[in-house]
Amino acid sequence: MGTTITIIDYGxxxxxxVQNALHYLGVGAVISNSAASxxxxxxxxxxxxxxxxxxxxALESTxxxxxxxxxxxxxxxxxxxxxxxxxxxxxxxxxxGVTQGLGLIPAPVERFSDRDGRxxxxxxxxxxxxAAQSQLMRGMQDKTDFYFVHSYRMSxxxxxxxxxxxxxxxxxxxxxxxxxxxxxxxxxxxxxxxGLLLLKNFLAL
Amino acid sequence: MLKKRLIFTLLYxxxxxxxxxxxxxxxxxxxxxxxxxxxxxxxxFSIDEIVVLDVTxxxxxxxxxxxxxxxxxxxxxxxxxxGGGVGDIASARALLRSGADKIVVNSVIxxxxxxxxxxxREFGQQCIVASVDLRRDSDGxxxxxxxxxxxxxxESAYAYLSRLAEMPVGELYLNSIDRDGTGQGLDLSLLDVLxxxxxQPVILAGGIGNASHMYQGLTDxxxxxxxxxxxxxxxxxxxxxxxxxxxxxxxxxxFWDLDILxxxxxxxxxxxx
Amino acid sequence: MSVQNLRWCQNCLAMxxxxxxxxxxxxxxxxxxxxxxxxxxxxxxRLVQLRQLLxxxxxxxxxxxxxxxxxxxxxxxxxxxxxxxxYGMSPLTVTVTSALSLALGDENLKAFVxxxxxxxxINPAYNAMRxxxxxxxxxxxxxxxxxxIAIHTAVIQTAIGFGIGLVFYGEDGEVEYGGSTETxxxxxxxxxxQRRIYLEGGYEKVLASSGLSDEELYFFRFPEANDLEAHPxxxxxxxxxxxxxxxxxxxxxxxxxxxKEAEETNPGTFTNFAQNDQALYAxxxxxxxxxxxxxxANQDASIEIRRGAMDRQQAVxxxxxxxxxxxEEFIDLYLDxxxxxxxxxxxVLDRYANKGLFDKVxxxxxxxxxxx
Numbered sequence: 132m133g134t135t136i137t138i139i140d141y142g143x144x145x146x147x148x149v150q151n152a153l154h155y156l157g158v159g160a161v162i163s164n165s166a167a168s169x170x171x172x173x174x175x176x177x178x179x180x181x182x183x184x185x186x187x188x189a190l191e192s193t194x195x196x197x198x199x200x201x202x203x204x205x206x207x208x209x210x211x212x213x214x215x216x217x218x219x220x221x222x223x224x225x226x227x228g229v230t231q232g233l234g235l236i237p238a239p240v241e242r243f244s245d246r247d248g249r250x251x252x253x254x255x256x257x258x259x260x261x262a263a264q265s266q267l268m269r270g271m272q273d274k275t276d277f278y279f280v281h282s283y284r285m286s287x288x289x290x291x292x293x294x295x296x297x298x299x300x301x302x303x304x305x306x307x308x309x310x311x312x313x314x315x316x317x318x319x320x321x322x323x324x325x326g327l328l329l330l331k332n333f334l335a336l
Numbered sequence: 337m338l339k340k341r342l343i344f345t346l347l348y349x350x351x352x353x354x355x356x357x358x359x360x361x362x363x364x365x366x367x368x369x370x371x372x373x374x375x376x377x378x379x380x381f382s383i384d385e386i387v388v389l390d391v392t393x394x395x396x397x398x399x400x401x402x403x404x405x406x407x408x409x410x411x412x413x414x415x416x417x418x419g420g421g422v423g424d425i426a427s428a429r430a431l432l433r434s435g436a437d438k439i440v441v442n443s444v445i446x447x448x449x450x451x452x453x454x455x456x457r458e459f460g461q462q463c464i465v466a467s468v469d470l471r472r473d474s475d476g477x478x479x480x481x482x483x484x485x486x487x488x489x490x491e492s493a494y495a496y497l498s499r500l501a502e503m504p505v506g507e508l509y510l511n512s513i514d515r516d517g518t519g520q521g522l523d524l525s526l527l528d529v530l531x532x533x534x535x536q537p538v539i540l541a542g543g544i545g546n547a548s549h550m551y552q553g554l555t556d557x558x559x560x561x562x563x564x565x566x567x568x569x570x571x572x573x574x575x576x577x578x579x580x581x582x583x584x585x586x587x588x589x590x591f592w593d594l595d596i597l598x599x600x601x602x603x604x605x606x607x608x609x
Numbered sequence: 610m611s612v613q614n615l616r617w618c619q620n621c622l623a624m625x626x627x628x629x630x631x632x633x634x635x636x637x638x639x640x641x642x643x644x645x646x647x648x649x650x651x652x653x654x655r656l657v658q659l660r661q662l663l664x665x666x667x668x669x670x671x672x673x674x675x676x677x678x679x680x681x682x683x684x685x686x687x688x689x690x691x692x693x694x695x696y697g698m699s700p701l702t703v704t705v706t707s708a709l710s711l712a713l714g715d716e717n718l719k720a721f722v723x724x725x726x727x728x729x730x731i732n733p734a735y736n737a738m739r740x741x742x743x744x745x746x747x748x749x750x751x752x753x754x755x756x757x758i759a760i761h762t763a764v765i766q767t768a769i770g771f772g773i774g775l776v777f778y779g780e781d782g783e784v785e786y787g788g789s790t791e792t793x794x795x796x797x798x799x800x801x802x803q804r805r806i807y808l809e810g811g812y813e814k815v816l817a818s819s820g821l822s823d824e825e826l827y828f829f830r831f832p833e834a835n836d837l838e839a840h841p842x843x844x845x846x847x848x849x850x851x852x853x854x855x856x857x858x859x860x861x862x863x864x865x866x867x868x869k870e871a872e873e874t875n876p877g878t879f880t881n882f883a884q885n886d887q888a889l890y891a892x893x894x895x896x897x898x899x900x901x902x903x904x905x906a907n908q909d910a911s912i913e914i915r916r917g918a919m920d921r922q923q924a925v926x927x928x929x930x931x932x933x934x935x936x937e938e939f940i941d942l943y944l945d946x947x948x949x950x951x952x953x954x955x956x957v958l959d960r961y962a963n964k965g966l967f968d969k970v971x972x973x974x975x976x977x978x979x980x981x
Contacts, residue, residue, distance in 0.1 A: 152413060255339055256338075323590075324596040569923050577922060
């Protein structure tokens with residue numbers, strides 16, 4: 132296909148699954164923690180499983196946070212953040228005290244409240260309502276099931292851009308698309324055919 | 337709406353996959369057998385999650401287990417939880433790097449609860465699945481057993497689970513040793529010992545033989561998912577048919593458009609990286 | 610017999626080729642119909658009959674009052690366990706040693722006996738057993754015919770020898786799996802019925818033409834008529850008095866009699882907890898497959914369906930995968946035992962393969978039919 136994708140390795144996350152999914156779709160994705168690899172990639176994937184604070188610390192201590200900002204904001208490369216990766220792209224998170232994020236998505240990350248009896252973490256397949264003119268959800272039904280596993284999320288209130296939502300004790304941001312910045316709270320590499328189509332849509336941008 | 341989940345559990349023992357009958361293991365076949373009779377690249381499209389447990393009695397070979405995990409995970413686009421003798425960060429990381437998304441812990445909950453906290457801190461609470469094996473004693477009371485069902489825990493099942501609910505675990509995987517492998521259906525009474533304070537999702541296992549057993553479980557509001565490790569009963573199209581039957585009978589399971597597969601123009605990446 | 614005429618039970622996978630099998634208007638075989646009937650049967654009344662029978666024979670610890678043939682497997686163990694622990698009888702258990710016993714079978718038998726039973730092991734003359742087994746194999750396609758005779762004849766002799774008037778077999782195969790229903794309502798039968806149904810005729814002829822001496826054949830003959838009259842024996846099946854459930858038997862034997870399962874799956878099926886005592890069983894079921902089109906996996910799957918553990922389609926998938934397994938793992942053992950070459954052995958199998966059901970492809974019989 133000619134597209135080079137770098138899956139950013141900052142020590143957290145199931146990188147292999149993302150790579151497997153991209154290989155399945157015919158694209159050779161590279162897993163790398165080098166700034167050079169991030170700089171030279173046509174598009175980036177920022178996965179993530181775990182906690183916000185250690186993740187940001189890992190990105191900052193290796194200078195990957197700057198490499199990402201350069202690639203995305205300066206060079207305009209497409210980036211897809213997944214799960215914790217999406218959260219890291221936010222402004223801040225209240226997991227383990229307040230930590231600043233990459234600021235690529237203008238929204239903070241907060242915990243689900245378990246006051247209304249809903250189980251936290253939010254685990255399982257849930258229905259996502261696609262944003263109007265969503266590029267990630269092209270070719271899908273308006274409502275599609277994706278796999279979520281998280282305790283923290285962004286609220287769609289006041290958030291500009293193409294925001295796809297999911298309802299779990301209230302609406303939260305399931306996917307975000309704005310210019311070259313894309314992100315999903317759910318795991319497309321774990322969402323069967325629906326997820327594979329989404330990844331294909333990202334690759335085709 | 338959050339959907340219920342249908343989970344398939346694979347029991348790994350020294351390179352072979354097993355059927356467990358009340359925690360006694362029967363060799364079924366190796367990875368080749370699994371790939372032939374379950375064709376995971378197709379069958380996995382009918383289940384919501386896979387759990388792979390290293391139930392080797394005796395010395396475990398983590399590297400070999402990780403190799404099998406990698407092979408299983410290759411064309412599997414659902415979450416995979418892996419475990420079996422896991423208690424430390426290094427083992428957990430090895431599994432996560434081999435394709436697992438979540439870590440299953442069991443004996444370590446009783447032996448070294450602080451390790452569970454350490455794992456959660458490192459990988460996130462939602463990455464930890466707490467597995468609890470239960471059996472009824474001669475008085476009919478539920479008892480927790482660890483170490484592949486060989487060691488009875490002293491405290492009551494309710495006390496054990498209450499303590500567990502306070503720990504930073506993402507989900508509970510409850511397994512009935514009495515029903516394990518019997519095909520007699522799930523023991524829903526296991527859910528009676530769940531503490532009220534529990535906020536985590538619950539997966540129930542032990543006894544599923546067919547789709548009607550899955551249905552009985554999935555219609556109980558106290559649980560979020562059912563799991564089966566019955567490697568014989570679902571060979572061929574068993575899992576696909578079970579899922580279709582459940583959806584037809586009104587169970588809210590996730591829906592994936594399989595027609596999409598043909599639109600993906602799959603040309604597998606064969607390059608070197 | 611042609612593939613076009615084949616029918617399968619609509620509930621389990623029993624095949625129309627099975628002797629004495631019938632179907633009801635729904636297409637359910639008699640075994641499945643019987644399973645349904647058993648759900649609403651008046652078991653209390655049968656329990657009363659059982660207690661009466663037991664009281665009639667009860668020895669109160671002064672002598673053996675009932676005889677239970679066992680192999681160390683789940684069924685005999687279950688019956689013995691109940692008689693002793695639930696009903697306070699004093700059973701003597703008896704095993705007729707099989708020709709090619711398996712290590713696991715021997716272990717299970719030992720574990721059973723050690724769990725607390727009086728036990729006799731009968732070893733009929735080795736050569737006679739072998740001659741009769743071989744004759745059975747070659748002439749009738751019954752590879753352990755000698756043993757099938759002895760588990761009836763030697764058991765009767767044991768009963769007479771120990772002055773026991775009550776013998777409990779486990780399941781009445783004819784009733785439970787589809788066949789003659791003569792004993793569906795009459796639990797107590799006699800030696801003549803045994804002879805007729807269980808030895809499928811030809812028994813007298815085989816002994817007569819065996820060339821074996823009377824002494825070698827002692828354990829293979831029923832006692833004389835006057836002996837039987839002097840020592841009347843009530844023969845019965847446990848399955849008459851209690852709902853027969855092979856899986857339940859397995860769980861109880863596992864829990865109380867030390868039963869262990871095989872570590873691997875048994876040949877020709879997907880189970881590991883039944884029929885672990887002798888190597889010839891795999892050959893017996895393979896011949897059954899060649900003659901009728903159903904083997905061990907089919908039988909096991911049908912049991913699973915009837916106990917609600919799997920549905921019919923699940924069973925079909927398993928049977929397609931496992932049924933009709935040529936017992937390669939035991940071939941050297943068989944050839945040595947029967948003193949046959951591989952070619953001679955395979956020629957015997959060829960005789961019994963139903964050509965209407967099977968084609969020989971690359972040296973193996975392949976089914977011409979698929980289960981529907």
